[in-house]
Amino acid sequence: MTDNNIFKGKKAAYFTLGCKLNFAETSTFAEMLEKRGVVAAAKGEQADLCLINTCSVTEVADHKCRQQIHKMVRNNPGAFVVVTGCYAQLEPERIAAIEGVDLVLGSNEKADLMQYLSDAWTEKSGADCGEGRGTIISENLHRHHSVKTKEIKSFAPSCSRGNRTRYFLKVQDGCNYYCTYCTIPYARGNSRNPSVESLVAQAREVAERGGKEIVLTGVNIGDFGQTTGETFLELVKALDKVEGIERYRISSIEPNLLTDELIEYCAGSRAFMPHFHIPLQSGSDEVLRLMHRRYDTALFRRKIELVKLLMPDAFIGVDVMVGCRGETPECFEECYEFIKSLDVQQLHVFPYSERPGTAALKIHYVVEDKEKKERSHRLLELSDLKTEAFYKGFIGREMHVLMEKAPKGRAMHGFTDNYVRVEIPAGIAKDEYDNEILKVRLSGFNSDKTALMAELLP
Numbered sequence: 001m002t003d004n005n006i007f008k009g010k011k012a013a014y015f016t017l018g019c020k021l022n023f024a025e026t027s028t029f030a031e032m033l034e035k036r037g038v039v040a041a042a043k044g045e046q047a048d049l050c051l052i053n054t055c056s057v058t059e060v061a062d063h064k065c066r067q068q069i070h071k072m073v074r075n076n077p078g079a080f081v082v083v084t085g086c087y088a089q090l091e092p093e094r095i096a097a098i099e100g101v102d103l104v105l106g107s108n109e110k111a112d113l114m115q116y117l118s119d120a121w122t123e124k125s126g127a128d129c130g131e132g133r134g135t136i137i138s139e140n141l142h143r144h145h146s147v148k149t150k151e152i153k154s155f156a157p158s159c160s161r162g163n164r165t166r167y168f169l170k171v172q173d174g175c176n177y178y179c180t181y182c183t184i185p186y187a188r189g190n191s192r193n194p195s196v197e198s199l200v201a202q203a204r205e206v207a208e209r210g211g212k213e214i215v216l217t218g219v220n221i222g223d224f225g226q227t228t229g230e231t232f233l234e235l236v237k238a239l240d241k242v243e244g245i246e247r248y249r250i251s252s253i254e255p256n257l258l259t260d261e262l263i264e265y266c267a268g269s270r271a272f273m274p275h276f277h278i279p280l281q282s283g284s285d286e287v288l289r290l291m292h293r294r295y296d297t298a299l300f301r302r303k304i305e306l307v308k309l310l311m312p313d314a315f316i317g318v319d320v321m322v323g324c325r326g327e328t329p330e331c332f333e334e335c336y337e338f339i340k341s342l343d344v345q346q347l348h349v350f351p352y353s354e355r356p357g358t359a360a361l362k363i364h365y366v367v368e369d370k371e372k373k374e375r376s377h378r379l380l381e382l383s384d385l386k387t388e389a390f391y392k393g394f395i396g397r398e399m400h401v402l403m404e405k406a407p408k409g410r411a412m413h414g415f416t417d418n419y420v421r422v423e424i425p426a427g428i429a430k431d432e433y434d435n436e437i438l439k440v441r442l443s444g445f446n447s448d449k450t451a452l453m454a455e456l457l458p
Contacts, residue, residue, distance in 0.1 A: 213245070
């Protein structure tokens with residue numbers, strides 16, 4: 001049983017790499033520790049406890065994880081260091097061997113983080129040694145706990161605000177798809193989820209705290225229901241009825257799981273916003289086949305067209321991977337032209353990274369790093385053009401914006417229902433605007449073209 005007293009007054013430092021789901025989970029871990037008397041270490045202040053939540057989507061991510069672990073150890077001498085997340089699941093022994101690391105928890109174990117942490121902290125601190133209680137006195141433990149992928153069964157609930165206005169509600173974890181380039185199913189396990197009822201209860205708690213917007217997060221959220229036999233559409237309909245929540249956003253959903261019924265419901269719903277993030281990965285059918293994706297470009301185009309037919313002002317973000325094995329120059333040009341022809345507003349571009357143990361390594365055609373960078377650059381330029389053109393269409397329009405807190409003397413930012421970023425000058429920004437939905441008239445771009453300027457309306 002966890003002894004909460006051993007953490008009272010301790011200071012913690014957190015670092016997260018990777019997806020929105022990781023950030024949501026870290027925020028939940030921080031809340032759990034705060035309830036046990038832990039406070040966040042101020043910038044430049046040494047921490048007693050360091051928690052690093054890792055990503056392993058690319059080789060670069062792995063490298064950044066190791067760098068951050070070394071940095072945390074170096075900047076917080078003597079601190080208890082715990083590492084979790086996808087990289088921790090895939091390489092637990094390697095991470096546990098790093099100097100300064102005490103505890104490594106895989107994807108199944110992080111659901112019981114507080115119990116593992118309490119046990120290991122007690123062991124390291126000599127908690128039963130009278131006056132030494134709670135003081136770190138021993139060498140690093142280098143413990144690691146993880147199970148094989150097929151044995152990952154636990155679900156760690158998470159609903160947290162993080163550093164901004166929006167709350168992030170974890171509705172699903174894991175993935176059954178096993179695309180040829182991806183290690184996430186190995187790191188997160190098979191698809192699983194809590195009940196609709198429990199998620200509705202969490203949304204009601206957010207409303208009671210004053211939250212107005214919730215982002216639904218997960219690994220493959222359209223696959224919701226593998227555990228409970230429910231559907232994602234049933235979840236969406238139930239959440240839409242929660243009083244007090246004015247906005248929901250779906251963080252990312254596979255095109256083949258973005259059903260026509262779901263699109264139609266969102267178009268007429270009370271609180272689900274005209275904003276979608278849909279992973280494409282490639283605009284070449286040949287490359288999609290090599291990736292073992294479960295759709296083709298014809299299906300993807302039809303989904304985009306249906307969204308825009310029912311929600312003309314919808315903002316659509318798209319994930320694209322460049323330079324994967326098998327992506328010949330001809331395939332990339334096909335991909336580029338396909339994306340250029342789509343009415344989408346932003347591209348999230350990722351260069352392909354070789355991942356050990358993935359089926360993609362059996363594909364012979366390899367793209368050089370220089371070529372990957374050139375392809376990424378072209379797609380990012382195309383993304384900027386699409387986003388700018390979309391924003392221009394709203395200049396002069398009256399919209400409602402959920403504002404986010406800004407440092408004193410700085411401009412405030414927020415988003416419209418369809419995810420246009422908006423800026424209010426520092427001279428008229430007020431603290432009381434934080435987490436408020438304000439009516440504005442949009443004007444021209446700000447100085448760096450990342451947002452539209454706004455005039456407040458009564």
